[in-house]
Amino acid sequence: MRKKCVVWAVVLCGAISSHAQVCQPEGMAFRVKEEAFNRSQVEELSQFMTDELGPRLAGSQMSERAERLVVDRLKEWGLANPRAEVASEYPKGGWDNEKNYVAMTFPYYCSFAANPKAWSGSTDGLVKGECMALDVKTKSDLEKYRGKLAGKIVLMPVQQEYQISYEPLASRYTDAQLQRMTQDRRPGKRRQASDGENWKAMQELQHAVSLFLKSENVLAVVCGGGTFNVPTSRRVEYKIGDSQPVPEIILPIEDHGRMVRLLNRGKKVEMELDIQNRFTETRHVNNVIAEIPGCDSKLKNEVVLIGAHLDSWHGGTGGADNASGCIVMMEAMRILRALGISPRRTIRLALWGAEEQGYYGSRGYASTYLYDSKKGSALPGYDRFALYLNMDFGSGRFRGVYLEENDQAVPFFETWMKPFKSLGFTTLSPFKVGSTDHVSFSVLGLPAYQFIQDPLEYDRTYHTTMDTYERLSLEDLKVNAAIVAWLTLNAAMDDNRIPAKPGYPEAYSRR
Incomplete structure (x- = not known):
């Protein structure tokens, strides 16, 4: 009887394995x-x-x-x-950065690690100008700057502030973290409320700001992004056939924040830029x-x-x-x-x-x-x-x-x-x-x-x-x-x- 059970077990296992996944x-x-x-x-x-x-x-x-x-x-x-x-x-076409020099020249000289926004325009060679900080929360806020920005280098508002982190700069997943990933979340998932209206309003405001700054003939626009004095990469909206956008530059938040703080305290700030970009169709x-x-x-x-x-x-x-x-x-x-x-x-x-x-x-x-x-x-x-x-x-x-x-x-x-x-x-x-x-x-x-x-x-x-x-x-x-x-x-x-x-x-x- 015991031998028969073993035989049947072997036959059954063979039948199962013949349909099982093969490695x-x-x-x-x-x-x-x-x-x-x-x-x-x-x-x-x-x-x-x-x-x-x-x-x-x-x-x-x-x-x-x-x-x-x-x-x-x-x-x-x-x-x-x-x-x-x-x-x-x-539709965007090609864009290559061919020269990138950005520095503050007043109240003292400091060269910056900068990164032009992709598909943004070039400066007319080396340009120098006084900086002005922009504070715009709605489209109506733009009116207070009308006629005042020509030939200026516009600094956008601070969007990111540095927070000290006590976490390691690099990490690997722990066994506990991996174990949590194996748990099916579907039963507890809730449908997220749409944030589409807020996103659309933000996009419309950014588009309005870009059009306004171009119409005001600013020299360039400077934004903050990236920590540890390392700038991030971003883009401007552009498609083949559009006129060349205003030059836009990303500085690390440390450098961007420094100049914005100086301006907000009533200090004069000047910069010089030489940004050359090539557009291809x-x-x-x-x-x-x-x-x-x-x-x-x-x-x-x-x-x-x-x-x-x-x-x-x-x-x-x-x-x-x-x-x-x-x-x-x-x-x-x-x-x-x-x-x-x-x-x-x-x-x-x-x-x-x-x-x-x-x-x-x-x-x-x-x-x-x-x-x-x-x-x-x-x-x-x-x-x-x-x-x-x-x-x-x-x-x-x-x-x-x-x-x-x-x-x-x-x-x-x-x-x-x-x-x-x-x-x-x-x-x-x-x-x-x-x-x-x-x-x-x-x-x-x-x-x-x-x-x-x-x-x-x-x-x-x-x-x-x-x-x-x-x-x-x-x-x-x-x-x-x-x-x-x-x-x-x-x-x-x-x-x-x-x-x-x-x-x-x-x-x-x-x-």
């Missing part, structure tokens, strides 16, 4: 780790993506240069069909694409997609945001290529354009291959979409995956992640997250995911002029590249794939 062999995991850790090209690739490529503002000449150099690198690796592919029309955004073709007669047209955005802001070299993601995704492709793997499904790398300006690249890809929003219907690529993996939360190590409330993905990742749990890759969170390119696909119900990443110092450094090579954690990038290569391989080889969310894409068309 690639441990020997293959060993090969991926060997290539990723002992023959890594992460350090060289990190210098290439930051120091060599430089800033990559969407539509800029620097961005187009970066695309060419990256395509050349992918060709060198022997990836299939590397190209810069038009993704979307781009770049009318489209590209994605950089390359592939490892699938070899299975039934599955080769299905696509496992991995990606990160190639564009950056103009102040630094886009190290953590998002050269780090490009480095990981490119290195993952190099690893798979170096191992000579012939996947069943096609593996496609996409380095997106203009994520920082509104997901132009990934949205363009989705509208070209996956879903026709005008017709409200799926395209052939929708049913061939196997998985998308995205990296855009800095340079920190992967700790798990945000599953976008798709419970169907759990058994796949639980199985695939086992060989990398010893490296801290352990957490599956049901949370939905936003603010990056996976949203272009997850909103369609497709299996598209952003990784849970250690924060490191990301919140302090991204979108600032200090986002450079130094913000990269090379050890973490090596681990991340190995994980991406492994998950991608499993998704490309599995008999099954993570399904789209039930009810999609019809649910998207009803939004």
Whole structure:
């Protein structure tokens, strides 16, 4: 009797395992780790993506240069069909900063670390002028400045004040924090009240201020943004065909605040500026694409997609945001290529354009291959979409995956992640997250995911002029590249794939 029970148990377990999720062999995991850790090209690739490529503002000449150099690198690796592919029309056009000098000259001389706002205008060579602080809370407040600002350098009100923090500048997730991420929040979620009216009013006021200052012929506008004497990166509203905007400069809050305080105390302040920017009529955004073709007669047209955005802001070299993601995704492709793997499904790398300006690249890809929003219907690529993996939360190590409330993905990742749990890759969170390119696909119900990443110092450094090579954690990038290569391989080889969310894409068309 005991022997019969054992036999039946073995038969039952065999029947269950034949339908269970399958992971690639441990020997293959060993090969991926060997290539990723002992023959890594992460350090060289990190210098290439930051120091060599430089800033990559969407539509800029620097961005187009970066695309060419990256395509050349992918060709060198022997990836299939590397190209810069038009993704979307781009109304903003191109903009490159070519000179940037900003200083206070009275009551004493002090040169500043400054950052021109993207798509703002140039000065007429070196200009000097007296500063005036603006205090505008409503459109009617503008009238008190009419006729008084010509030839002046206008300092906008202080919007950010420094607060001493006793938290570490960089951090990693604790076990307790990761555990909280595994708890499903959906039962307790409440619909947030819309803040649309306040946002609209703020935008209207900013637009009115910009028009007024231009009509008053000010020399330049100076704003505060960024702490520790490091300015942030921002933009002005501009599209091809508009007249050139007023020069606008961002100073760190320490320098901006110093001059505003002097002016508010009745002291005279003067500055000199030499800002030269170049506008180009770049009318489209590209994605950089390359592939490892699938070899299975039934599955080769299905696509496992991995990606990160190639564009950056103009102040630094886009190290953590998002050269780090490009480095990981490119290195993952190099690893798979170096191992000579012939996947069943096609593996496609996409380095997106203009994520920082509104997901132009990934949205363009989705509208070209996956879903026709005008017709409200799926395209052939929708049913061939196997998985998308995205990296855009800095340079920190992967700790798990945000599953976008798709419970169907759990058994796949639980199985695939086992060989990398010893490296801290352990957490599956049901949370939905936003603010990056996976949203272009997850909103369609497709299996598209952003990784849970250690924060490191990301919140302090991204979108600032200090986002450079130094913000990269090379050890973490090596681990991340190995994980991406492994998950991608499993998704490309599995008999099954993570399904789209039930009810999609019809649910998207009803939004």
